[in-house]
Amino acid sequence: MTAYAQPIFREEQRFRDVWWIMLLVFGLAALQWALAIQHFVFGQPPGNNPAPASMTLLFWIIFGNGFPLFFWWLRLVVTVYADKVDIRFAPFVRRVIPKAEIARVRPLDYRPLRDFGGWGVRGWGNRVAYNVRGSRGVELTLSDGRVVVLGSQTPEALAAAISH
Structure with a gap:
C-alpha cells in the first residue's frame, strides 16, 4: 500500500454520548472544583486532617481538569483501506488487520x-x-x-x- 492511499471508509466515535461516564467524570470534576474553592478561596481545607495545599492543588489538576480533558480526548477511529482495516483507540491502541x-x-x-x-x-x-x-x-x-x-x-x- 502506498503512503497516500485513500480510505474507503472512516468513522470516528468519542465517549461524549456515554452519559454515565460523563456523569462520573464531571461529578469528580465538580467535587474537585468545590474542594479547591473551599481550600484556596475560603481558606478552609476540608476534613479533620487536611492535606497540604500542594496536594489539594495536584488533586484538583488531575481530577478536576485532567479526567474531563482525558475523556474528551479519547476516541475510536476505524479506517478501511483497500487492503486493511486500521483500528485506533487513541491514545492507547492501534491495530491493523489485513x-x-x-x-x-x-x-x-x-x-x-x-x-x-x-x-x-x-x-x-x-x-x-x-x-x-x-x-x-x-x-x-x-x-x-x-x-x-x-x-x-x-x-x-x-x-x-x-x-x-
Missing part, C-alpha cells in the same frame, strides 16, 4: 456490558471489542478463529466497506 486475514464480516447488535464487560478495548479469550458507544457494530471473524467486534454507528456501511 483484509486477507478476515474470513467473515457481519453487522451485529450486541450488549457491551454483558458481552464484553463495558466500553473501550474489552474482551477475553479469542474475542475482543473496540467500542465507545451504542450497541451496534461489525463482527470480523479472522482466518485463525479470533473474533474482533468494532462498534459502529453505521455497521452496514462499515461491513460493506470491509467486504469491498
Whole structure:
C-alpha cells in the first residue's frame, strides 16, 4: 500500500454520548472544583486532617481538569483501506488487520456490558471489542478463529466497506 492511499471508509466515535461516564467524570470534576474553592478561596481545607495545599492543588489538576480533558480526548477511529482495516483507540491502541486475514464480516447488535464487560478495548479469550458507544457494530471473524467486534454507528456501511 502506498503512503497516500485513500480510505474507503472512516468513522470516528468519542465517549461524549456515554452519559454515565460523563456523569462520573464531571461529578469528580465538580467535587474537585468545590474542594479547591473551599481550600484556596475560603481558606478552609476540608476534613479533620487536611492535606497540604500542594496536594489539594495536584488533586484538583488531575481530577478536576485532567479526567474531563482525558475523556474528551479519547476516541475510536476505524479506517478501511483497500487492503486493511486500521483500528485506533487513541491514545492507547492501534491495530491493523489485513483484509486477507478476515474470513467473515457481519453487522451485529450486541450488549457491551454483558458481552464484553463495558466500553473501550474489552474482551477475553479469542474475542475482543473496540467500542465507545451504542450497541451496534461489525463482527470480523479472522482466518485463525479470533473474533474482533468494532462498534459502529453505521455497521452496514462499515461491513460493506470491509467486504469491498
